[in-house]
Amino acid sequence: MPKVFSAEIALRGLNPFIELRPYKRRLDEATARALFSEYDLILDGTDNFDTRYMVNRLAVETGKPLISAAITQWEGQVSLFHPASGAPCYECVFPTRPAPGMVPTCAEAGVAAPLPGVIGSIMAMEAVKHITGAGETLKGRLMIHDALFAEVRVIGVKRRADCPVCGASP
Numbered sequence: 001m002p003k004v005f006s007a008e009i010a011l012r013g014l015n016p017f018i019e020l021r022p023y024k025r026r027l028d029e030a031t032a033r034a035l036f037s038e039y040d041l042i043l044d045g046t047d048n049f050d051t052r053y054m055v056n057r058l059a060v061e062t063g064k065p066l067i068s069a070a071i072t073q074w075e076g077q078v079s080l081f082h083p084a085s086g087a088p089c090y091e092c093v094f095p096t097r098p099a100p101g102m103v104p105t106c107a108e109a110g111v112a113a114p115l116p117g118v119i120g121s122i123m124a125m126e127a128v129k130h131i132t133g134a135g136e137t138l139k140g141r142l143m144i145h146d147a148l149f150a151e152v153r154v155i156g157v158k159r160r161a162d163c164p165v166c167g168a169s170p
Ligand SMILES: [Zn+2]
Pocket: 083, 088, 089, 090, 091, 092, 093, 159, 160, 163, 164, 165, 166, 167
């Protein structure tokens, strides 16, 4: 079964009252632009850099906040990117994508099994805070969760005036 449908079943099991719209299609630029304009908040947990940079570019273009997370073997990172409200975009913080082969994919290196759940839950918490306005989100901050040594660091991140994605927007 495609994972978008197994995710739908799992989520409906957790909460039958939520509205779910599963999309089983490749996220190309035209699809992403149309989808993003329908939603208030974007969460990105994609597994490749091409999609990650494209999602960031279109989130900036449509003015939508983007909660972006990534994991490697033992480590995860999360931030809320939103140049429209003064926070950096993903490309401000990660201007250069790694050369092909420099970062092993999850399929190559594996991921500690609980890590996607940990980082996914942090993303969900950020979404709840962003929507409700409670507390402080990770807007303008990057959380780095080092699961192997049980350490969490939160560092400030800033917009770059020369960012090719958001540098010219307000
Ligand atoms: Zn930027």
